[in-house]
Amino acid sequence: MNRRGAAITFALMLVLVVAATQVWASEGHAEGGGPAEVSSIANPQQMNAESLKTGMAVYEKNCSGCHGDSGRGDGPLANSLLEKPTDFTNVTMMEEHSDGELFYKIKEGVGEYMPAFENQLTENDMWHVVNYLRSIAPELAAQEEPVLTEEKETTSMASPEEFRTLENPVSNDHASFTGGKEVYKLYCYRCHGENGWGNNGSYAQSALTKPAPDLSDPALLRKMTDGELFYTIKFGSGEMLSHGEYLSDEEIWQTVNYIRTFEGKEHDTTTREKSNTTLYGAILLIAVLIVFFVKRRR
Missing domain, CATH: 1.10.760.10 (Cytochrome c-like domain)
Structure with missing residues (x-):
């Protein structure tokens, strides 16, 4: 293999490594330490x-x-x-x-x-x-009792019937949408997915025994009142954990408003699959080119 062929092979291999790293990072495998410069901040x-x-x-x-x-x-x-x-x-x-x-x-x-x-x-x-x-x-580390923590008010478990007719006191405006979206991103999307479909959240595919409810299903959303959605978020249901201990009532109502925007959203699960397919296809093509150049220069 001459120098030119070696240089081309090396360049292709470098591109292959970079592409593989991008795929690795895109699938959530990035290390958590952060850039070296942050340690000195x-x-x-x-x-x-x-x-x-x-x-x-x-x-x-x-x-x-x-x-x-x-x-x-x-x-x-x-x-x-x-x-x-x-x-x-x-x-x-x-x-x-x-x-x-x-x-x-x-x-x-x-x-x-x-x-x-x-x-x-x-x-x-x-x-x-x-x-x-x-x-x-x-x-x-030296004691069992936590420090700098305050006792939270305990809310006695209520029944769903008490919440069924409860009306949402939070206006369905832009501020409510923004607040509900942030809460959903932090606590809900891992099970219900970005668009509420219940089949593309990271936990839905690995940690749950059955799919999370499809929050874009018109039949489901029309069946459940705002009060029932509020109750489910606050107290939990089945594998659905309660969120009332760390979300305020206003944040839960905002989330109810945000969930209502999912109704009727069409399921399009091909975007991420196409993206990953393109990346893997590029890596495969580079690997084939490397093999081709190596054999040709021998």
Whole structure:
């Protein structure tokens, strides 16, 4: 093989590696450490009582569903995940991650199960959460009682009948749509899918014993009142977990409004399949070209 042939082969192999990496990352296998430069970023928020209080409030609303109130990775959604959520009381693990790395993970997400909060939280809020996580590790590792957590009001379980005639008090406007969409992206799409179809969510394909309900089914949506949808989200039903512990009533009503927009959406599951087929086809073509050039230069 002459130099030109070797150079061409090397270039094709490099393209093959890059393409394979893109496919790997697109399927949720990206590493969670983040770029090397983030490790040196300093936390601009001083760790004090005010920062910890803010961080705790943000954590309880957005993180406790998976990581638990105490940060041990035992939240109400944890059992439905294929990977156990991070235990922030693990001192060794926390010492291995800088504030910048923790911030990056909150902002950009990690793999398939840790969502990105870039569009839900301000950077200041993320830094406050980093401070709060730091406060959990050294204290909870040595004791059973969680620190900086407040007792939540317990809501006695009600019956669906009590909610059937309940009217949605939240106006169905743009603000409600935006709020409901954000809640859905954080807590619902992994089972019900991006468009509510119930057959293309990551959990629906792996963790559930039966498909999640199709929220675009007109018959289903016309059968259920807003009050019944509110009840299901708040208290759960079957494999559907309760979300009332970390979502406000207003957020649940906004989600009901957003779910109503799914009605009648046509199922188009070919987009992602076509995208992956194109990527795999390109990789196969490059591999064939490499073999061709290698044999030709011998």
